[in-house]
Amino acid sequence: MAGSQTDWGVLLDLTGPGPKHEQLARALRQAIRDGGLEDGVEVPPSRRLAADLGCSRWVVTQAYAQLVAEGYLAGHAGSATRVRRMASGTGPKAPARATPPPRYDLAPGLPDLRNFPRRPWADAVREVLANTPYTDFGLPEPDGHPRLRRVMGDYLRRVRGAAPGTVLICGGVTDGVTGVCRALVERGHTRLAVEDPGWTRLRRAAEGAGMTVDPVPVDDEGLDVGRIPAGVRAVLVTPAHQFPTGTVLSPRRRAELLAWAWDVDGLILEDDYDAEFRYDRRPVGTVQGTAPGRVALFGSVSKTLSPALGLGWAVLPPQWTVRAHPPPVVDQLALAGFVESGGYDRYLRSARLRYRARRDRLVAALGPARLSGVAAGLHLLLHLDGDAAVVVRRARAADVKVADLDDYRTAPGEPALVLGYGNLADSGVEAAAALLRRAMTTA
Incomplete structure (x- = not known):
């Protein structure tokens, strides 16, 4: 059966709150919901799964019994226990027809994919394959390859003013934040304050790691530190360029945030997601550079x-040990070589010029609109007088993809759109803006 070929230790993530049998039941339930275990698949006998997972047989039998009671599994005397996704109402749906990509993509979150540095990256990969010792092609080290850890530590100190710390290479900001949240839960800290509005994916990642999320309002100075709820000892922030409002955490609020961390013996999770792109103001250094013992700094090449x-x-405080998912070694070493050669810096300089010019064209094409958050990053806010959801639907009908600011809030607020211009083709700026203006004015 297919189930007998499954690597159960990889498929089932036994982390989070509760005793081991609850963790196993939760992991199996999620695997069934996500489609990792299909309808009718045989799950292993309790003794074998217990041996695979390194737990007692009682843990497995309790988890199986719970899922049989909930309808996720079916078991009968003398026969194997199998998945019952169809009976539980969560079975696989008919394949959906693929939605074609929009002609004009103004959604936030992506860089200019058309201008990915294919040749320099290919050169970096070839250099790795030609000159890397064979010993580096074994299993990835849990914290990442030492060379990339050293290179990124030096780069972040040089470019972002980061302080020395334990550098962890991971699969992206979401992966790193998830690992830290799991470590917090293991230490008994199950609440995380987050910016509202904020990046939805990170909020969901924290919840998936077992944390309760406490939204904290953002204003024109950034996170309102004084409204972090009592009892919370961890906070996730984007101080250099708040997503999605584009505000910068003011010096006063930075001081308040650091004072809060010291007072509650807390941890600040700093998402430095697009700090490389500044146009109309000087770069702002990291909070981690001021208090490395109280801040975990996250970044990636995704933007x-x-x-x-x-x-x-x-970049973690020295006392923190975090489990994440190291990327393939070849890619790690290619990035290390790209940074060491100066290729990454050269690419970023040209990208800044390209994004600034594109932003200027978009702002001009939008005409007399109320805009904010335009000084940095790859997105801006377009404030509206009418219903943002209606404008989003009208724009999508015109083949223009935009995002409603309410998609990043916990409750509806002032109507606005989040317009990303990172992955917008230069040739389509004026046309996209014209269609969007029409969607805003159509009766």
């Missing part, structure tokens, strides 16, 4: 090169 590479990093 500079491509999210498809799955390359990220975290």
Whole structure:
């Protein structure tokens, strides 16, 4: 059966709150919901799964019994226990027809994929394959390859003013934040304050790691530190360029945030997601550079090169040990070589010029609109007088993809659109803006 070929230790993530049998039941339930275990697949006998997972047989039998009661598994005396996804109402749906990509993509979150540095990256990969010792092609080290850890530590100190710390190479910011959240839960800290509005994916990652999320409002000075709830000892922030409002955490609020961390013996999770792109103001250094013992700093190449590479990093306080998913060694070493050669810096300089010119064209093409958050990054806010959801639908009908600011809030607020221009073709700026203006004015 297919189930007998499954690597159960990889498929089932036995982390989070609760005793081991609850962790196993939760992991199996999620695997069934996500489609990792299909309808009718045989799950292993309890003794074999217990041996695979390194737990007692009682843990497995309790988890199986719970899922049989919930309808996720079916078991009968003398026969194997099998998945019952169809009976539980969560079975696989008919394949959906693929939605064609929009002609004009103004959604936030992507860099210019058309200008990915294919040749320099290919050169970096060839250099790795030609000159890397065979010993580096074994299993990836859990914390990442030492060379990339050293290179990124030096780069972050040089470019972002980061302080020395434990550099962890991971699969991206979401992977790194998930690892830290799991470590927090293991230490008994199950609440995380997050910016509202904020990046939805990170909020969901924290919840998936077993944390309760406490939204904290953002204003024109950034996170309102004074409204972090009592009892919370961890906070996730984007201080250099708040997503999605584009505000910078003011010096006063930075001081308040650091004072809060010291007062509650807390940890600040700093998402430095697009710090490389500044146009109308000077770069702002990291909070981690001021208090490395209280801040975990996260970054990746997702907003500079491509999210498809799955390359990220975290700089952690020395006392923190975090489990993440190291990227393939060849890609790690290719990034190390790209940075060491100066190719990454050269690419970023040209990208800044390209994005600034594109932003200027978009702002001009939008005409007399109320805009904010235009000084940095790869997105801006377009404030509206009418219903943002209606404008989003009208724009999509015109083949223009935009995002509603409410998609990043916990409750509806002032109507606005989040317009990303990172992956917008230069040839389509004026046409996209014209269609968007029409969607805003159509009766």
